[in-house]
Amino acid sequence: MCKVVLITGGSSGIGKSIGEYLIQKNFVVYGTSRNPEKYKESKFPILALDVKENNTILKTVSTIIEKEGRLDVVINNAGAGITGPIEEIPEAEIKNNFDTNFFGPINVIKAVLPQMREQQSGLIINITSIAGYMGLPYRGVYSASKGALELLTEAFRMELKDFNIKMTNVAPGDFATNIAAGRYHAPLLETSPYKKPYGDTLSLMDEHVDNGSNPNLMAEAVHNIINTGNPKVHYKVGEFMQKFSIVLKRLLPDKVYEKLLMNHYKL
Template sequence: MHKPKVVLITGASSGLGKATGEFLAARGYRVYGTARNPSRYPDFKSFPLLAMDVQQEESVSHAVNALLSREGRIDILVNNAGVGITGPMEETPYEAVCNAMETNFHGPLRVMQAVLPAMREQGSGMVLNVTSIAGYMGLPFRGVYSASKGALEIASEAYRMEVRPFGICVTTLAPGDYATNIAAGRFHSPLREGSAYYESYGKSLELMNTHVKDGGDPTQVARAVYRILSSRNPKVHYTVGSPLQRLSVRLKQLLPDTWYERLLRNHYKL
């Protein structure tokens, strides 16, 4: 009888991470999630939560070592922890830019560096990096977020080729907009009276919040993760979202840059 696979999901106290963890646990996986401060979720019963701050190397190592001590192996890593950020590129405080990159890009790399030696030793493993459809294009007033997720997409391609000889697979899943609490925790550059971007940023901010509020069910992402984990030969990249969001990625590949830019400007009324 096969032992259930051990899954580590970062940022799993709510949203896509929690939905994915619950979905996998119901299908026999041994799921462990992470949160910066698990004590803030005293009623959380879905699966064990380990303390991990992906911005802190020591915190990452401690959580990974604790899980390895408990289970002896990590079969699957789902790098899901992330933060939202909006604002005009010119006016976004650089400290906020660095914070987003630390969580959305450097964070997953830290966790991979901590987990990969154990996967290499066991001769198998899968890393699924959760990116974003926004990472395929430079979205106005979400440029920092797009850049952080786009960087993870590209780094994952390189990682995938490097670790393949060790029996480890790296892939990415880029969700569109889903009904989660990311908007509540997102860093918003303030809408400043007198700013050159006051009108255009204000309209775009309303549009972005509406997209998240009216977003899909996070269980769709959980199902997509499950399908990928069940695949014999996972692809390099996957997307999940509304037909229009997934089409936007394809159009980006097919259309001349200026045509695609015009579509985005029309969408954001710029």
């Protein structure tokens, strides 16, 4: 029996790559977008869903279950970038980012758990970020929202153990996607005390994305996780040094690690 997969944010970038890879492996895949009419050429169905609107989550989950009779894998991939000096990011934008990157996945999880509990099986994969393991300069809000989802997953795993529902995190590094185009950028103000360091860091971040890894690496990693009987708590996918930076944070004194980050960002 083919497994049924739901991928939020499956219309582009990492989500699209995962979906296209999985249909080649004979999975039944549904992606989502806030504007599905833009993706009529998609190789798998794109349904209307905005992770900030719970009614759209419930409707889409219900639609899939009515059609397929089950839901085996949910990939919480929908997310939003945000950059800027924390002092200068409007509170509304900070809340908006957490609504997308943290509260959105929570509501998707809540919507699918009753079905997975009924079928006594299921796998939920939360796409987080290597940035969620460290507070990065001018990406602090993004780091915080993804880090919060990492910790939430750890708690959820223990709460779900009696129902044969698995959950894991997959933290990507920099991948060649269009995330930079959809990211909220706090304006680079001429009068800002952060003008030069923020501007320099912004250029460096965009360069990292432009030179990022092929999203198919994420697709292969997710496929391997789905075929794993007992997934680990955390997975990291990306360049060696990006993954190794997490190891260094565990090993090095806090101030030494902070100095490494500052050197990297030329701060």
